Amino acid sequence: MVPLSEGPKKFFRLSPDEREALGGFAVHRGAIEERLDVNYHSPEYVTPLLQLEAAFPDIRPLSAYAVVTCGPFGSAIKSDDYRASGIPLIRISDIEEDGTIDPRSIVFIDEDLSMKHASSQVRPGDIVISQRGTIGLPAVVPTTFPLWHISANLIAVKNPEVSLDYVRDYLGSTFAQAHFARRNSGQIQSKITTSDVASLPFPLVENASALSALLEVARAARDSGLAAAERALNGLDAFILDELGVNLPPPHDDTPFAISRASLxxxxxxxxxxxxxxxxxxxxxxxxxxxDFLDSVVHFVREQRTISADDQTYVGLANVRSNTGEYVDADDDVGGTVAVFAKGDVLFAKLRPYLNKVWVSDRAGVCSPEFHVLRLRADGPIESP
Structure with missing residues (x-):
């Protein structure tokens, strides 16, 4: 093995496997294009794209088969503009991993505001792609409404000339994701641009519909498994109560109830x-x-400060799914005072606790002050006197 310190020429003489074992890679000066950052030339992203070009020598960009447009400017549509009815607004948090839009969290904007930014309107049959956070997450615009609008953190692929399902499935493929990861230009948060999506190499295949049909069968099997997991999750409360030996009476059916003045x-x-x-x-x-009381096993951490440009992880209420505790990317207003948390802390939403938003952090970061930050006591539980 030749360490990198002995010079690039000796490193080039190593086999690809030997280079990988050293934890590095080399690029000839003549192979450097567009950008100088290491990530752009990483074999992890370059290799799949070279394989794609070899299989499709005449491959063309996605923009040759569809119109690619961006969402409105970041401050053009704010959370204050959300309405209970009007034109539905698609945000990153509305996109499911299976390429669908979750109808339960849709918000709306006024028709006049939507028309003011008409280039960001989309219709059923178009596709949207996340451009911040989890980049390159695609979804098909549903038929629930005839007209939709996209947020600033989405890019739209309109009027595709090829199979809609194939476009969606390809956007989620290894090749498309390698292209997006390679072109990530975010510093604190991952980001791709409209041109990054428009320039995506897009192969045309004869059996596109058949490929999408096979993927649909696989998705159906996965959905069935997820439904079974959801049923098991719904039975978790009964399991825990049984393990603890807790016997709760049937729910109180009558809405009215009375208490004594002494109880008050x-x-x-x-x-x-x-x-x-x-x-x-x-x-x-x-x-x-x-x-015992909760504070016998955890500290309530109350370290707050002003958010900084160096903060790489921000968790708002929209980032935590109700009941499941999953972390999801979301369009959430970030600014002002934040609470600091460490890896392993538990974030529990104190605003609207019935939503049951609880997240066990897998990293350090900052969060909305609408969370309680709970940290296990290092010395173990405190026994009641």
Whole structure:
């Protein structure tokens, strides 16, 4: 083996496997094109694209088969513009991994505002692609509404001249993702541009529809597995209660309930939910089995500061899925005061807790102050006196 310190000429004489073992790669000066950054010339991204060009010598860019346009300028549509009806706005957080749009989280904007940025309008049969965060995530615009609008963090592929399913599936392929990863120009957050999508090498194949049909069968099998997992997840509460030996009574059916004035004095609260029979029964049952307060096992970390350009991870409420605790990319307003968290901390949303947004952090970062930051006590649980 020849270390890099002995010079690039000796490194070029090594085999590709030997270069990989050294944890590096070399590029001839004549092979450098467009950009000088290491990521752009990484074999991880270049090799699939060279294989694609070898298989399709006459390959053309995506822009030869569709119109590629960007979303509106970043401040053109703000969260203050969201409405309960109007023109539906597609955001990154609305895109599912299976290439569909989640209808449950759709927001709307006024028709006049949409017409003001008409170039960012899309229709059923068009495709949208995420350009920030998780870059290159594609989705087909559904038929639910005749007209849609895209956010600033999306790029649209309009009026494709080839199979819609094939375009969507190819955008999620290894070759397309290598192209997008290679052209990532983000510093703090990953980013691709409209020209990056328009220049994507796009191969035409005779059996495009058949390939998409096979992928659809695979997706159906995956969806079936996910549905089974969801059913198992829904039974988790019953499993935990059984393991703890907690026996909750049937839910309180009658909406009205009454409490004594003494209970009101002892509770120190005046809002109804605090005295709801279901909550009171649950608390009594937890006390029966010896459950302690949460702060006996965790610290409530309250380290806050102003967000910085150096902060690479920001977690807002939109980044955490309800019930499942999954982290997702989302268009969320970032600015002002943030809370600091460490890897392994638990983020629990204190705003609208019924949404059940809980995330176990796999990295350090900052989050919305609408989260409680919980950190396990290093010395273990504190025993009640």
């Amino acid at each position: 004095r002892n509770g120190g609260k005046i809002f109804p939910n605090y005295y709801n029979p279901d909550r009171r029964h649950a608390v009594a049952e937890l006390r029966r089995i010896g459950a």
